[in-house]
Amino acid sequence: MKTSDFDYLLPPGLIAQTPIEPRDSSKLLVLNRATGVIEHRRFHDILEYLRAGDAMVFNDSRVIPARFKGTRAGSGGKVEILLLRRQAPDLWEALVKPARRLQPGAVVEIDPAIKAEIKEVGEKGMRVISFSDESALAKAGEVPLPPYIHEPLANPERYQTVYARLTGSVAAPTAGLHFTPALLDQIRQKGVTCLFTTLHVGLDTFRPVTEDDPRDHVIYREYGTVEKLVADELNRARREGRRIICVGTTSVRLLEQAALASKTGEIEPFEGWVDLFILPGHRFRLVDAMVTNFHLPRSTLLMLVTAFGGKKLIAEAYREAIEKKYRFYSFGDAMLIL
Numbered sequence: 001m002k003t004s005d006f007d008y009l010l011p012p013g014l015i016a017q018t019p020i021e022p023r024d025s026s027k028l029l030v031l032n033r034a035t036g037v038i039e040h041r042r043f044h045d046i047l048e049y050l051r052a053g054d055a056m057v058f059n060d061s062r063v064i065p066a067r068f069k070g071t072r073a074g075s076g077g078k079v080e081i082l083l084l085r086r087q088a089p090d091l092w093e094a095l096v097k098p099a100r101r102l103q104p105g106a107v108v109e110i111d112p113a114i115k116a117e118i119k120e121v122g123e124k125g126m127r128v129i130s131f132s133d134e135s136a137l138a139k140a141g142e143v144p145l146p147p148y149i150h151e152p153l154a155n156p157e158r159y160q161t162v163y164a165r166l167t168g169s170v171a172a173p174t175a176g177l178h179f180t181p182a183l184l185d186q187i188r189q190k191g192v193t194c195l196f197t198t199l200h201v202g203l204d205t206f207r208p209v210t211e212d213d214p215r216d217h218v219i220y221r222e223y224g225t226v227e228k229l230v231a232d233e234l235n236r237a238r239r240e241g242r243r244i245i246c247v248g249t250t251s252v253r254l255l256e257q258a259a260l261a262s263k264t265g266e267i268e269p270f271e272g273w274v275d276l277f278i279l280p281g282h283r284f285r286l287v288d289a290m291v292t293n294f295h296l297p298r299s300t301l302l303m304l305v306t307a308f309g310g311k312k313l314i315a316e317a318y319r320e321a322i323e324k325k326y327r328f329y330s331f332g333d334a335m336l337i338l
Contacts, residue, residue, distance in 0.1 A: 001280065003209045003217075006306060007297045008318055016327035017151040019158045024183050027326050027333035031317050033309060034338075038320055043178045043334055046291070052191025053242040055233060059173040059250045060196040062164035065141030065156070070110040077101065079108045081116060082144060083170050085202030086223055087128060091119065096127050110140050134167075144170065144203075146330050148296075159330075168200035168223070174330045175248035175291045195233055199224035199250040199274060208298040214279060219300055221275035224254040228269040231258070234286065235266045243288040249301045252287050252308070253278065259285040278304040280311065289338045294321060294328040309337045 020026050028046060030039040041048075050056070066083035079102065082095045096102045096118075108116040108129075115132040122128050131137065143156045153159060161176035163184070188194060200223050209217045234255070237244055246252045256278065258270035267286065277300060290308060295301040306314045317335060326333045 001214060003212055003214050003298050005311070006209075006214070006299070006302050008315075008322075010297070010322065010328060014322065014325060014328050014332075015148050016329060016331035016333075017149055018153075019177065019331045020327070022180060023162075023178050024180050026178050027324075028178075029317055029321055029326065029333070029335045031309060031313060031335060031337045033313060036313060036316075038317055040320075040324060044183055046336060047183075047186055047190060049336060049338065050187060050190055050192050050245070051243075053237075053240070054192045054245055055195055055237040055242060056187065056192050056245045056247060057195045057197055057230075057234075057251045057255060058161070058163060058176055058179075058247045059199050059201075059254070060161070060163050060165040061169040061173060061198050061200050061250075062167045063143065063160055063169045063172050063201075064137055064167050065143050066170040067142045067144045068110050068116070068137075068140060070108045070116065072101065073107040073109050073115070081108065081110075081129070084126065085170065085220060086168055086200050089223075090130055090134075092129050092131075093122055093126050094129050095125070096129075099125050099127070102127060111136075114140055138167070146171065148329060149331065163196065165196070166198050166200075168198075170203055171201045172330065173199070173201055173248045173250045174293050175334060177331070178291075178334050179247075193233060193237075195230045197224065197226050197230055197251060197254055199254040201250055208296060209300060209303075214300075214303060217277065217300070219275055219277040221273040222250075222253075224257070224270065224272070224274045226254065226258045226267070226270040231267050231269045238266070238286070244286050245289040245291070246287050247291045249290075249292055249295075249304050252284075252290055252304060255286045256282075256284065278307050280307045282307045284308065289336070292335050292337065293330065294318065294326060294332055294335065296329065305335075305337070 024044040068081040262268040
């Protein structure tokens with residue numbers, strides 16, 4: 001296995017710079033793993049592929065505005081903080097400028113209500129920081145869009161899923177951006193159970209694998225939770241032979257991590273770090289189908305999708321998506337893998 005196995009050429013014009021409206025009008029490529037058939041639909045057509053009894057799993061993490069500007073207490077020097085991921089319930093890993101002047105014990109005043117304290121120096125110049133009041137962060141920061149998006153976002157809520165609830169992500173679980181409240185209602189009316197888990201997404205989502213052998217890559221861990229009611233419903237679905245459909249690679253990783261952590265044959269409630277790197281050869285324990293966007297070359301997300309759909313089928317799906325000018329990445333179109 002080589003990282004170059006997960007490379008492809010994408011015309012820059014196919015990188016979506018703005019979200020499409022309404023959310024569920026994006027394109028949907030449907031890939032059937034059993035038959036190899038590829039269909040081209042609109043996202044709201046996903047209803048035709050769902051059936052009563054399905055359990056659909058969403059990630060309800062909410063993106064925080066992760067870029068902050070402030071001043072250093074005492075000197076008044078300007079400081080910029082970019083949160084990378086949550087390290088613990090009250091600690092964050094972040095990039096700071098100017099890093100050299102911000103050593104443990106330094107305090108950054110973001111506004112009168114929020115102070116950030118440098119706790120320690122992390123790897124590669126990162127800082128571990130804590131905030132005096134996390135509840136006020138939403139109003140104090142800016143949403144850091146992925147580096148391949150160059151257009152400003154007029155409405156920051158458009159980078160949130162409509163069901164986002166628990167703050168903690170610094171990047172959106174983008175497969176969920178296609179759902180509208182009306183579509184969710186229609187899904188429930190069809191007899192599909194909607195289950196909500198939480199995995200706080202870090203910026204490692206956008207970091208390409210640089211090692212020649214992807215097995216040498218260390219994936220950043222992210223904090224996740226599967227509550228007991230959700231675990232119980234997933235176990236019922238498995239016992240009754242009902243499909244479990246994950247919305248997004250984040251939900252897939254969380255459920256597969258929880259399954260690996262369970263000491264019994266059934267999934268148990270889970271809360272903790274998720275550092276599972278899913279590569280081809282992985283045996284999926286819970287996931288029967290998934291909704292996902294189109295991912296960057298050489299990314300851990302493309303590797304996960306390839307593990308689920310198979311190299312040949314995923315490569316063919318991406319070729320067709322490029323040929324038919326699908327929109328790629330965070331604000332792009334979606335794929336349903338059955």
